[in-house]
Amino acid sequence: MIDKPELWTVIIGLGIGSYALRFAFLGIVGDRPMPPWLLRHLRYTAVAMLPALVAPQVVWPAATDGAADLPRMSAATVTLVVGLLTKSVLTAVFSGAATLFGLLYLLG
Amino acid sequence: MPSTTPKKRTRAGAFWKGAADGAPFLLVVAPFAMLFGVLATEAGLDVLETLMFSAVVFAGAAQFTALQLMQENAPTAIVLASALAVNLRVAMYSASLTPWIGAAPLWQRAIAAYFTVDQSYACSVVQFEKEPQMTVPQRMAYFSGVLSPIVPTWYISTLFGALVGTQVPDTWALDFALPITFLALVAPMLRTPAHVIAAVVAIITSLLTAWVPYSLGLIIAGTLGMMAGAQTELVLERRKANA
Numbered sequence: 001m002i003d004k005p006e007l008w009t010v011i012i013g014l015g016i017g018s019y020a021l022r023f024a025f026l027g028i029v030g031d032r033p034m035p036p037w038l039l040r041h042l043r044y045t046a047v048a049m050l051p052a053l054v055a056p057q058v059v060w061p062a063a064t065d066g067a068a069d070l071p072r073m074s075a076a077t078v079t080l081v082v083g084l085l086t087k088s089v090l091t092a093v094f095s096g097a098a099t100l101f102g103l104l105y106l107l108g
Numbered sequence: 109m110p111s112t113t114p115k116k117r118t119r120a121g122a123f124w125k126g127a128a129d130g131a132p133f134l135l136v137v138a139p140f141a142m143l144f145g146v147l148a149t150e151a152g153l154d155v156l157e158t159l160m161f162s163a164v165v166f167a168g169a170a171q172f173t174a175l176q177l178m179q180e181n182a183p184t185a186i187v188l189a190s191a192l193a194v195n196l197r198v199a200m201y202s203a204s205l206t207p208w209i210g211a212a213p214l215w216q217r218a219i220a221a222y223f224t225v226d227q228s229y230a231c232s233v234v235q236f237e238k239e240p241q242m243t244v245p246q247r248m249a250y251f252s253g254v255l256s257p258i259v260p261t262w263y264i265s266t267l268f269g270a271l272v273g274t275q276v277p278d279t280w281a282l283d284f285a286l287p288i289t290f291l292a293l294v295a296p297m298l299r300t301p302a303h304v305i306a307a308v309v310a311i312i313t314s315l316l317t318a319w320v321p322y323s324l325g326l327i328i329a330g331t332l333g334m335m336a337g338a339q340t341e342l343v344l345e346r347r348k349a350n351a
Contacts (some may be wrong), residue, residue, distance in 0.1 A: 001229070002151055002152055002179065004306065006178065006184050007153065007157060007178065009184050010111055010178060010184060010187050010188060010191075011157075011160060011161050011164050011165065011172050012164065012169060012197075013184075013188045013189060014164075014165045014167075014171075014174055014191050014192065014312055015164035015166075017188065017191075017192045017195075018165055018166070018167045018170060018192065018195050018198065019204070019221060019222060020258075021192065021199040022198050022199070022201070022202045022221040022222065022224040023202070023217075023221040024141070024203075024219065025200045025202040025203040025205075025206045025210075026205060026206055026209070026210065026217045026220060026221045026224070027217050027218055027221055029203075029206050029210060030206070030210045030211070030214070030217065031210040031211035032210075034206070034207065034221060037266045037338070038203075039125075039207060039324075040213065040338040040342070041334045041335065041337075041338045041340060042203055042204045042206075042207065042334070043301065043337065043338070043341070044303065044306035044333060044334040044337030044338060045200050045201070045203070045204035045233075045330070045334055046204060046229075046230065046233045046234070046294065046297060046305045047294055047297050047298060047303045047307045047310075047333070047337065048306045048307060048309070048310035048329070048331075048332075048333025048334045048337065049197055049200060049201075049330040049333070050226075050230055050290045050293065050294050051291065051294055051307045051310055051311050051314075051329050052310040052311060052313065052314035052326055052329035052333060053154065053197070053226070053290065053313045053314075053326055054286065054287035054291060055310075055311045055315055055329075056314060056318045057283070057284075057286070057287050058287050059315060060318070061283060062283055063278060063283040063284070063308050064282065071281075072281075072287075074120050074283055075284060075288060076287055076288070076291055078209055079287075079288050079291040079292050079295070080291050080294075080295050081139070081295075082154070082292075082295075083291065083292050083293075083294070083295020083296055084295045084296070084298060087295075087296040088112060088233070088291045088296070089129075089296060090292075090297055091288055092271050092291070092292035092296075093132060093288055093292045093333070094133045096288040096291070096292060097288060100284055100288070101281070102280060104281060
């Protein structure tokens with residue numbers, strides 16, 4: 001059982017820490033100019049972080065206890081390719097979901 | 109730049125566009141928050157403690173990490189350090205949003221900071237890049253719009269999970285809603301060789317570093333991906349200047 005003082009230390013500490021991480025740039029830097037090298041890196045934050053965040057879930061899904069899974073791999077590939085070709089987020093989402101559920105149903 | 113015709117947006121228009129773009133994430137947020145409610149009560153937290161946890165911290169992955177480690181009786185300092193490491197990526201989100209909304213009033217940025225999560229960041233950065241002519245107030249309105257369906261759902265689903273203790277059945281495959289939506293958001297952003305290289309380097313590194321504890325592999329992968337993108341941009345610019 002988790003003891004209460006520890007729980008509240010964690011809740012408050014984690015609350016402050018998480019907020020500090022988020023406030024760091026937005027709050028403190030604000031509209032002060034940032035050096036060009038930093039801006040150049042920040043232009044690639046989204047295209048680096050978001051795929052990196054999901055890549056392990058695509059290759060080793062938690063739902064299959066980490067076993068590679070054809071429906072999930074195919075769905076990820078279809079989503080990416082459709083997104084690249086159509087430049088439409090919604091079309092990509094629906095194509096990916098259709099692939100996932102279609103294959104889960106067929107192979108299920 | 110993509111060939112979008114400049115759209116005239118009002119603040120209300122931007123807010124509702126954000127709400128529409130944020131709505132699909134409910135499929136991810138609702139079961140995720142519910143699961144936290146279920147696991148937290150199973151770990152012995154009461155309903156108020158569970159809700160406070162979700163409200164004060166407001167970072168799903170970090171909350172799961174902290175909960176897990178507390179159950180394993182890890183020292184408090186380790187619990188905090190690990191959960192914060194899992195959440196390090198939001199510092200990068202914050203940095204990446206700063207060029208877009210850094211000029212907003214401090215009180216707005218202070219509120220936006222609390223609400224900087226995967227979903228609000230992903231939608232916003234896509235939208236801001238797509239329509240760079242948006243004004244700062246419009247961008248803030250869009251950001252708030254994305255959050256408008258997500259935040260109430262986050263709290264209510266946590267509460268629901270804590271009270272009812274039910275989980276969404278595995279057969280719905282909702283575990284995969286997040287990868288699909290994020291890949292769909294990122295794909296249209298891959299419009300230059302530098303963007304593609306950044307993504308490829310980040311993906312490969314993240315797979316190679318998946319064994320690194322506390323999600324630190326993600327930070328390594330993201331950083332290397334950003335460096336690869338920035339370097340490619342420099343090389344391509346130099347080549348263009350020499351041509």
